[in-house]
């Protein structure tokens with residue numbers, strides 16, 4: 772089992788980091804965490820190199836992440852909600868997945884032969900709607916050839932209860948772990964089209980009434 776986790780939080784011991792540690796405990800094999808705010812990865816500048824060439828013209832920490840994307844079996848995108856979206860630095864890292872889009876669209880190649888399982892974990896201070904961030908995360912997961920994507924798990928209300936102390940967070944974390952071990956997705960989205968990502972019907976874990 773080889774799992775790649777993208778952590779979109781700048782806080783080393785924040786809610787996202789704690790929940791990732793919980794998930795990590797349930798996994799086996801290799802687990803690698805990309806900390807978006809501490810990684811040496813700059814944003815895509817649309818130089819269009821990848822329309823004609825494999826890879827990316829920017830020589831930075833993304834090179835290693837591209838290699839890890841090829842090798843892994845599972846990918847988790849974990850992020851706080853910032854203005855109902857994934858965090859800015861995580862979007863910077865995500866923008867570098869454009870090389871995969873270009874391979875398919877402009878060069879007619881499948882850049883990631885090995886299919887993966889994907890999952891989304893979001894935390895929010897309030898009870899706001901996570902659908903926009905879910906939709907973005909799903910686009911990123913599909914770019915990395917995640918054919919099955921687990922229903923997003925969203926832990927709300929961290930302003931009142933730190934995520935790690937929130938007992939209602941556990942079932943969602945366990946579902947992601949089971950899914951990565953080969954279990955069923957609560958809701959899979961392998962057939963979603965990239966041009967019109969579906970809105971998440973509901974997050975699988977909520978700790979407050981809507």
Ligand SMILES: Cc1cc2nc3c(=O)[nH]c(=O)nc-3n(C[C@H](O)[C@H](O)[C@H](O)COP(=O)(O)O)c2cc1C
Pocket residue numbers: 780781782784785786787788850851852853854855856894895896897898899928929930
């Ligand atoms: C710039 C900024 C924007 C935020 N926007 C939202 C938001 O739209 N919805 C929400 O529920 N929480 C929002 N929050 C709160 C964080 O998502 C929340 O505190 C989260 O638990 C932080 O996770 P972390 O400790 O893993 O960094 C925002 C926080 C910041 C700093």
